[in-house]
Amino acid sequence: MLDPKLLRADLDATAARLAVKGYTLDVARFQAMDASRKALQADMEALQNERKLGSKEVGALMKAGDTAGAEAQKAKMSAIGDKLDSAKAQFDALAEELNQWMMEIPNLPHPSVPEGQDENDNQELRVVGTKPEFDFEPVDHVTLAENMGGVDFEKAVAVSGSRFAVLAGQVARLHRALAQFMLDTHTQEHGYQEAYVPYLVQSQALLGTGQLPKFEEDLFKTDSDHYLIPTAEVPLTNLVRDSIVEDLPQQWVAHTPCFRSEAGSYGRDTRGMFRQHQFDKVELVWLTRPEQSWEALETLVSHAEAILKKLGLHYRVVNLCGGDLGFGAAKTYDIEVWLPGQQNFREISSCSNTEDFQARRMQARTRNEQGKPEYLHSLNGSGLAVGRCLIAVLENYQLADGRVAVPEVLQPYMGGLTHIG
């Protein structure tokens, strides 16, 4: 959520910044709502004050033995009470309307975010490594994994429908090895605290991180009013909701499945396991003091990159343009890995600083140097998407005979195996 003060103090400038993100702020509507909010609040508070003082008067009159006076005063206060009830009802209704409207306004982009409409306008920052050379025609992960009996899409369809996969044998093991390797690297080399978190969360957690109220259609919901997490960012970031945290920064890592209904993306990436309703991800979350978050974003990206470097995968880092930025992000770096099966760079990690956008929704605060509470900053990034990383390893390490070499760093997690298939 944006700082309401920003809207009151600098409405036009704020609208201009939101426009970079492709969001049109309804300036007139805000001004109208805020003006009546102010008037209603003043009315209501005046009545509350009148009642408070008048009610004390009742007590004083009774103590003085003036029963008749007290009764008369009671009657007067009763009338004030009725007026107050209606003033309060009006105020509450408007405050709720304003709040709902505010909850659907995206975060402001950082000044370093390039302008642009979509992913074509993203800014490539660096390309790391080189494309693997093959002296044969490389195939995609579907062909590779199916040929070694490591994936079965038909069985998955039979069990769960489209956009699910069943992994088997050494491919399933490689998938597990990747997650373990990532978790170990982040906890042992990058200073993260490992967490095991709930996969089912309540709506308020999703409101906190910004998936709700706007993006309900992307989520799976249970009939017990829980939602399946679309990312571990939700439970991890909400670890500090409704609290004042003084020991910052905190770095959390968790390996979880993620569930996305991907409404609106039918027809995209239908082949293979690139886009699934369920996938595993190792998620990194930072909670920082406000002045630390931009440096933390650079560090966070470097941690995600470290995994790709250790795996020897070719990738690039892009700075998302305004139009491609997510709802809560002030700035996002996507990491895209090279997939020989698609002859393309594809997203494998997304690292964002939300500044105080999520913190304000969660009421997550720290204390500044004067000891005053202020919203902390939250960041999140994939370190990495495990399923997509599996695809990358299979396709980049494929051999002419259909087998796949196991990257050296993964071999300890594979019982020393150097090849699968």
Next chain:
RNA sequence: GGAGAAGUGGGUGAGUGGCUGAAACCACACCCCUGCUAAGGGUGCAAGCUGUAACAGGCUUCGAGGGUUCGAAUCCCUCCUUCUCCGCCA
């Protein structure tokens, strides 16, 4: 799932209808005293909204939501959570 107890400020914890936004203690900050250390004394210290040049002032908030009342942390109802005991269970 059954029975009982409890939810108050950063923490512990008083408070059963107006004098309580809330005692006391701890933590924290500043000051004083004390030649280290330890200890002692004083002051301040919830948040949000509103308001002010800045103070002041006003309103809200004692798990959540309803209700009773002129007035609710305090009484009533519903819900949630935590703890203890029992049952069940990976």
